[in-house]
Amino acid sequence: MTLRIHDKIIYKTNVTCPGCGCIDTRVMKFEVVEQTYHCPSCQNVYAKKLGSCCIYCSYGSKNCPVIQDIQLKLNH
């Protein structure tokens, strides 16, 4: 039996830069857990928030695919 990744996961997210506030649209990957965010506008690098699993969970409009997968599976 293979572990299935939930097909309702949304991979597109709008990341709001914690420094300059600009919004960057990114496509997340299930396998990649991003720990730092490099802002294309202010060129600074930001770490994820404490207690958050990744920069998408910290600054994105959507949680990362791993978290979405867990939440979707819990709702069933």
Ligand SMILES: [Zn+2]
């Ligand atoms: Zn910025």
Ligand SMILES: [Zn+2]
């Ligand atoms: Zn995350």
